[in-house]
Amino acid sequence: MLYPNALTIQKVMTTRNNTEGWRESQPQALIQTSVGNLLTSRVTCSRSGKEKNFYRFDFPAWVNIVALTPEQKILMIRQYRFGSGKMEWEIPGGAVEDGEQPLAAGLRELLEETGYEGENGRIIGSVCPNPALQNNSCYTVLVENVQRISPQNLDEMEDISVEPMAIDEVMNMVKQGTLTHGLVLNGLLFYFMTHRPDIFF
Numbered sequence: 001m002l003y004p005n006a007l008t009i010q011k012v013m014t015t016r017n018n019t020e021g022w023r024e025s026q027p028q029a030l031i032q033t034s035v036g037n038l039l040t041s042r043v044t045c046s047r048s049g050k051e052k053n054f055y056r057f058d059f060p061a062w063v064n065i066v067a068l069t070p071e072q073k074i075l076m077i078r079q080y081r082f083g084s085g086k087m088e089w090e091i092p093g094g095a096v097e098d099g100e101q102p103l104a105a106g107l108r109e110l111l112e113e114t115g116y117e118g119e120n121g122r123i124i125g126s127v128c129p130n131p132a133l134q135n136n137s138c139y140t141v142l143v144e145n146v147q148r149i150s151p152q153n154l155d156e157m158e159d160i161s162v163e164p165m166a167i168d169e170v171m172n173m174v175k176q177g178t179l180t181h182g183l184v185l186n187g188l189l190f191y192f193m194t195h196r197p198d199i200f201f
Helices: 006-014 102-114 167-176 182-195
Strands: 028-032 037-044 051-058 062-067 074-081 086-090 093-095 116-127 138-148 161-165
Touching (some): 062 116, 062 182, 093 102, 102 116, 116 182, 161 167
């Protein structure tokens, strides 16, 4: 799938040209890939009236999942990331597909990447990953009492290991710099703020 299609560009434009005097021309796709596109627009500054070409990445929405076992362990995964060129510790996650709701995407990604399923799935927060360069959102889904019900269903270029970890272990990984994925840290923060504020005190 290539992003964006005409509908995506139209949706982007409906949220622009009404931002306190900033104006933007119809975006054009410069590079189209299976994970997202590079767009350019002519932008007019609200203060100076000057114009310049700006660039942004058009990505689908993303979702991360905080999955808790009945023992209150967090389901962690480890996989190779091309961007960093390293094996990274993360929580399950992925892209929201066309026509899919973030919660449904989170439950699907959890099952595909780990083989686990749970209950009481709900969205506990969302962020803009990088408003300077991107136009998408990343949602955090919380799922409780997860248990393995099937083998993993991985893509041909995925190799993911799964490990339930105690909260103290996860916090130590953060302190030691072993867990550095910004959106994963954000998802964990949403969970700690909404369900485990004692972590900070």
